[in-house]
Amino acid sequence: MTGAITWEFVTAIGGVLGVLLGLWRYLEARIIRAELAAQEIRKDLEQRLALLNSTISAVQLMSAEKYASRDVVKETEERIVSELERMRDSLDRLSARVDNVMHSRGPVKQLGA
Template sequence: MTGAEIMAVGGFFVLLFGFFFGLWKYVDAKIGAAKTEASAAASAASAMASLAREELAAHRLHVAETYVSKSGLREQTEQIMGAIGAVKDAVDKMTMRVDRIVENQSKPRTTRSS
C-alpha cells in the first residue's frame, strides 16, 4: 500500500468517526432538550397538584362549616316532626273541647206558633 492509500483509508475512518460523533451529539442534544422540557412539565404539574390539594382542603373546610351532616339533619327532622305532632294533638284536643261545649249547651226550645 502506498502512502496515499493509507491516508485515504485513515481519512475515511476519520470521516466515519466524525459522522457518528456528530450524530451522537445531535441525538444527545435532542434527548437533553426533551429531558428539560419534561422536567418543566413535571414541575408545572406538581405545582398544579399542590394548588388543587390546597383548594380541595379549603372546600372541605367550607363544606364542614356550612352544611349539616346527615345525623344532624336527622336529629333536626325528628325534633320538628315531634313539634308538629304536639301541635296536632293540641288541635285534636281543642276540637274535642269545642264539641263537648256545643253538646253541653242547652238546646233552644222550639215553640209552635199557631
C-alpha cells in the first residue's frame, strides 16, 4: 500500500464501520429491552412480595386472635387441675363422713331376715 487510497478501500472501510455500527445498535437495543423486561419483572415480584407480606400479617393476626397463647393455656390447665384436686379432697372428706355415720349407727339390718 504505497499509493493513494482508492475508493474501493474507502468503501470497504465504510462497510466494515457500518456493520460494526449496526451490530452496536442491535446489541444496545437488546440490552435496553432486557433492562425494561427486568424492571417489569422486578415490579411484579415487588407486588407479589407485598401481597405475601400482607397475607402473612393477616394470618399472624388471625392466629393471635383465634388461638390462646401458651401462657394462657398453662394458666387454665393449672386452674383446672387445682379445682379437680379440691373436688377430690371434698369427695374424700364426704366419704369419711359417710363412713363415720354408718359406723356410729351400728350393724345394718337385712330386710326380710
